[in-house]
Amino acid sequence: MKVKVDPERCQGHTLCAMIAPKVFELDEVDGHSSPISEDVPADQEAQVAEAVRSCPEQAISISGGAA
Amino acid sequence: MSTEEFLDDAERKKNRFHFDRHTPEYRQQFEAVTQEMQAKCPIAWSDTYDGHWVASGNREVFELARSAEYLSNDHDVNNERRGYKGITIPTPESMKIQGGFLEMDPPEQRHYRQVLNPYLSPAAVSRWVPVVEELVRASLDEKIETGQIDFVDDLANIVPAVLTLAMMGIPLKHWTIYCEPAHASVYTPPDSPDMPRVREGQMGMYQDLFAQLAAIREHPRPGLMDALARADINGKTPPDMELLGVMALIIGGGFDTTTALTTHALEWMSEHPDQRERLSRERDTLLDPATEEFLRFYCPAPGDGRTIAADCEIAGVQFKEGERLWLSWAMANRDPSVFDNPHEIDLARTGNRHHSFGLGIHRCIGSNVARMVFKRMVTAVLDRMPDYQCDPAGAVHYETIGVIQGMQHLPATFTLGPRVGPGLDETIETLQRVCDEQRLAEPVTVRKAKAEIVH
Numbered sequence: 001m002k003v004k005v006d007p008e009r010c011q012g013h014t015l016c017a018m019i020a021p022k023v024f025e026l027d028e029v030d031g032h033s034s035p036i037s038e039d040v041p042a043d044q045e046a047q048v049a050e051a052v053r054s055c056p057e058q059a060i061s062i063s064g065g066a067a
Numbered sequence: 068m069s070t071e072e073f074l075d076d077a078e079r080k081k082n083r084f085h086f087d088r089h090t091p092e093y094r095q096q097f098e099a100v101t102q103e104m105q106a107k108c109p110i111a112w113s114d115t116y117d118g119h120w121v122a123s124g125n126r127e128v129f130e131l132a133r134s135a136e137y138l139s140n141d142h143d144v145n146n147e148r149r150g151y152k153g154i155t156i157p158t159p160e161s162m163k164i165q166g167g168f169l170e171m172d173p174p175e176q177r178h179y180r181q182v183l184n185p186y187l188s189p190a191a192v193s194r195w196v197p198v199v200e201e202l203v204r205a206s207l208d209e210k211i212e213t214g215q216i217d218f219v220d221d222l223a224n225i226v227p228a229v230l231t232l233a234m235m236g237i238p239l240k241h242w243t244i245y246c247e248p249a250h251a252s253v254y255t256p257p258d259s260p261d262m263p264r265v266r267e268g269q270m271g272m273y274q275d276l277f278a279q280l281a282a283i284r285e286h287p288r289p290g291l292m293d294a295l296a297r298a299d300i301n302g303k304t305p306p307d308m309e310l311l312g313v314m315a316l317i318i319g320g321g322f323d324t325t326t327a328l329t330t331h332a333l334e335w336m337s338e339h340p341d342q343r344e345r346l347s348r349e350r351d352t353l354l355d356p357a358t359e360e361f362l363r364f365y366c367p368a369p370g371d372g373r374t375i376a377a378d379c380e381i382a383g384v385q386f387k388e389g390e391r392l393w394l395s396w397a398m399a400n401r402d403p404s405v406f407d408n409p410h411e412i413d414l415a416r417t418g419n420r421h422h423s424f425g426l427g428i429h430r431c432i433g434s435n436v437a438r439m440v441f442k443r444m445v446t447a448v449l450d451r452m453p454d455y456q457c458d459p460a461g462a463v464h465y466e467t468i469g470v471i472q473g474m475q476h477l478p479a480t481f482t483l484g485p486r487v488g489p490g491l492d493e494t495i496e497t498l499q500r501v502c503d504e505q506r507l508a509e510p511v512t513v514r515k516a517k518a519e520i521v522h
Contacts, residue, residue, distance in 0.1 A: 009133075011426070011427060011428065011430040012188075012430060012434075013424065013430060013434065014189055014434070014435065015359070015419075015420075017189075018355045019355075026188070026189050026190070027188070028188060028190040028191075028511055028512075029184055029185045029188055029190075029511065029512060030180075030181075030184040030185075030188055031184070031187075031188040031189050031190075031435060050417055050418070053417065053418035053420070054359075054417070054418055054419055054420050055420060056420045056421065056422060056424075056426055057133070057426060057427070058129075058420070
């Protein structure tokens with residue numbers, strides 16, 4: 001599974017990093033999110049799918065692997 | 068699209084609903100109104116307040132809020148641009164002050180946020196946790212030996228107020244100048260006989276803000292005020308009245324909203340003691356989703372106004388330039404197409420993409436502060452007053468939820484316990500020294516370390 005955060009859509013709600021702190025990191029200055037790595041570790045796929053569902057701006061997308 | 072393609076007004080506004088969120092009936096019938104509007108007219112035209120659109124459906128609110136190119140937040144108080152009225156419907160008659168960057172459009176809006184973000188990001192906010200824990204500890208210690216507390220007056224009004232002033236760089240002991248007026252100006256109806264006194268308190272607050280701004284310009288000390296005093300906004304130094312609007316926005320956003328969220332959550336847990344025990348027991352996994360669920364359900368700031376800035380069609384409705392629009396975060400949060408059993412609280416809810424901090428470029432800039440302060444207050448109550456019982460007869464909710472869904476009083480009793488530290492006044496003195504010596508209110512770009520409480 002690969003994950004992307006659209007920087008134009010992300011507004012720094014931080015829910016993704018709360019749900020999947022091993023996958024998303026937040027910018028120190030504005031709190032906007034980006035994936036630590038595009039490749040999602042297998043044991044994090046469920047959390048990433050939940051982050052996708054929970055993003056208020058619908059800024060996260062995944063490809064490949066189970067959603 | 069060109070305007071020739073526009074339907075006539077009767078056709079454009081055919082989905083009508085008499086929507087008046089400033090009445091007590093709207094608060095009492097919130098669920099029924101929400102269900103009816105979402106089923107019949109997720110975007111409705113209401114004739115109230117000179118006429119305005121109301122968006123209540125989740126998809127509709129989402130699409131509208133994120134269409135920044137067609138929506139304006141501008142409050143043009145001096146009629147220098149297009150005369151737009153900002154985010155409040157109806158426009159308040161009392162004071163003509165632009166409501167900070169929440170009543171601005173980019174690029175100025177973006178410049179202000181860039182100035183303030185390094186003080187309010189998750190990394191910046193986490194530095195304040197020890198200060199907040201100490202404030203909560205002292206607030207509870209004031210009452211812990213009596214077995215009685217008012218969660219509004221004795222806890223949830225105090226902590227956000229003192230922290231907000233600390234982050235701004237205002238002396239902490241001034242919190243009493245700000246606290247009462249900041250709440251009373253929200254919950255007092257305009258025609259109340261108490262209004263002159265509330266206005267007087269508000270003037271006192273503004274006077275102190277101007278005095279602090281002048282003092283910080285002369286003798287700089289770190290904090291949000293210092294950042295504003297030095298701010299370059301789109302190549303200009305903003306006039307003081309504009310800065311006053313920004314400071315009032317920080318206070319309005321920082322005080323009453325977190326109070327509202329915390330007290331509603333505490334009231335609900337008193338009514339659901341099994342859920343309270345569960346949250347306390349499973350807090351490691353449950354505190355984050357429960358916080359989002361209380362945010363979704365109690366939505367302290369229930370909505371925002373906008374002005375349509377250009378003719379457009381969004382979510383199947385044609386809007387015309389200059390028309391007013393109410394985006395209801397609170398109603399969008401109850402849409403069954405996104406939230407199962409939307410009118411029930413589920414502490415472990417998943418997929419909770421609520422809109423309580425707004426959406427798009429105006430997302431609440433203090434959201435990280437709000438969450439942190441809420442969590443510290445609630446967990447401390449769970450630890451030190453685990454069997455508290457709120458007194459329904461003494462609980463006072465704001466009569467209307469047109470501006471803030473808040474509480475004025477929430478008395479409770481509990482099995483008394485031992486004090487563990489100094490009282491509030493002494494603690495505030497200690498924390499002032501800690502703020503000054505460790506320069507806690509610096510932006511995270513300058514200071515990264517957490518506060519250390521040294522008595």
